[in-house]
Amino acid sequence: MRTTPPQLKVDVWRGNDEGSFQRFDVPRMESQTVLDVVIHIQRHLDATLSYRFACRVGMCGSCAMTVNGRARWTCRTHVTKVMKHAGDVLEIAPLNHLPVIKDLATDMTAFFDKWRDAKGYFKGEHTRNEPAACVDPASAERKAADAGIECIGCGVCYASCDVVAWNPDYLGPAALNRAWTLVNDVRDIQQQTRVAAVSNDAGCHSCHTLGSCTERCPKSLQPTASIAGLKRLRGHAPKGEPR
Ligand code: SF4
Ligand code: SF4
Numbered sequence: 001m002r003t004t005p006p007q008l009k010v011d012v013w014r015g016n017d018e019g020s021f022q023r024f025d026v027p028r029m030e031s032q033t034v035l036d037v038v039i040h041i042q043r044h045l046d047a048t049l050s051y052r053f054a055c056r057v058g059m060c061g062s063c064a065m066t067v068n069g070r071a072r073w074t075c076r077t078h079v080t081k082v083m084k085h086a087g088d089v090l091e092i093a094p095l096n097h098l099p100v101i102k103d104l105a106t107d108m109t110a111f112f113d114k115w116r117d118a119k120g121y122f123k124g125e126h127t128r129n130e131p132a133a134c135v136d137p138a139s140a141e142r143k144a145a146d147a148g149i150e151c152i153g154c155g156v157c158y159a160s161c162d163v164v165a166w167n168p169d170y171l172g173p174a175a176l177n178r179a180w181t182l183v184n185d186v187r188d189i190q191q192q193t194r195v196a197a198v199s200n201d202a203g204c205h206s207c208h209t210l211g212s213c214t215e216r217c218p219k220s221l222q223p224t225a226s227i228a229g230l231k232r233l234r235g236h237a238p239k240g241e242p243r
């Protein structure tokens, strides 16, 4: 006789900025991730559920959601990690501090616009016709640039930052971490512009060093330390005039 697998009670946000939670019962599986649960609902229970993912292996940064009240990458978060007791309800909602397009999909435009505003993109002086500029992998400069380079742009830190909630203009931990990574890139030539961009009212000095970004970053990066580095730059902008 076939036995019915245990069921998870799952509350999923439906709607946009206005909406409500909808309850689903999902079969419990071994090694099940929160993203597995969302995919099961969309494929077997309600095809209209909207959400975002791509790689399923913690590389693309697109699957972050609020799980039982806390921002997480859902493809690498096992259900056992967030549900301690049988009978607990799994609650899945969109990321905080971003407009909701529909259900679990947020509009990331403001998040990535802030990377641009923080000059979070590389600008070198070599053209494509010159040899690639290299930094010795063993050098102190390269190690400094490496500290925050593995950011996957998931938005977990941004959704966890209270200052973003208080001041929607605040550039936020991911954009500032990216700016600090480029401050440490000795090939980049827009350093003074970048330091000016991250030193205004919306920049690094608004960080209250509460540390939620560092505590929750799934890649174990330390945006708080990057922001502290930017704060120390006041009046000590690295070389490299804009062109
Ligand atoms: S340390 Fe700064 S950037 Fe990080 S969560 Fe706290 S206030 Fe936001
Ligand atoms: S710093 Fe960490 S939490 Fe923030 S976007 Fe990058 S990987 Fe995600």
Ligand code: FES
Pocket (backbone or CB within 6 Å): 053, 054, 055, 056, 057, 058, 059, 060, 061, 062, 063, 064, 073, 074, 075, 076
């Ligand atoms: S689906 Fe790519 S990081 Fe989760």
